[in-house]
Amino acid sequence: MEYEKTLLELMERVAVLEEKVAVLEGNAVTKGEKPARGTYTEMVTEYIKNEIEKAKANGLHSVTLTSGGVQKDVGLKNRLPLVCNAMRKCMDDNSEIIYETPSGQSSTLAIKWNF
Numbered sequence: 286m287e288y289e290k291t292l293l294e295l296m297e298r299v300a301v302l303e304e305k306v307a308v309l310e311g312n313a314v315t316k317g318e319k320p321a322r323g324t325y326t327e328m329v330t331e332y333i334k335n336e337i338e339k340a341k342a343n344g345l346h347s348v349t350l351t352s353g354g355v356q357k358d359v360g361l362k363n364r365l366p367l368v369c370n371a372m373r374k375c376m377d378d379n380s381e382i383i384y385e386t387p388s389g390q391s392s393t394l395a396i397k398w399n400f
Contacts, residue, residue: 303360325364329371332359337398347399349383353392366390 332355340348356368369390376382376396383395 325361325367326371326374328359328361329355329368330375333372333375337400340398341400347397349395349397351392352394356392365392369394372396 333350336350337348350372352365352368352372355372356362356364359368361368372394373396375398377398379399381397381399383397385394
């Protein structure tokens with residue numbers, strides 16, 4: 286059998302489905318087009334605020350997010366500096382950085398929001 290060809294076809298199908306899901310969720314940007322300046326940051330901050338609200342609604346006292354997880358959930362690629370900066374902007378007096386690398390721009394940045 287042609288396993289490689291089958292795998293490539295499946296991966297292409299998955300990519301198309303992911304794009305369709307992003308469109309349905311309102312997180313998609315048309316290929317080849319860049320959104321207006323600041324739109325990616327707004328997407329990330331809105332996502333973080335929604336996650337905080339969900340946690341509060343579920344009776345939790347805190348929520349911890351990692352930059353790699355946020356980037357993936359929002360549907361961005363190669364935007365870790367933007368995601369890390371947006372996460373820091375969403376911090377308040379009760380927030381704390383759980384883990385950070387020396388560069389401060391990695392996928393492992395973890396911030397905990399206490400409420």
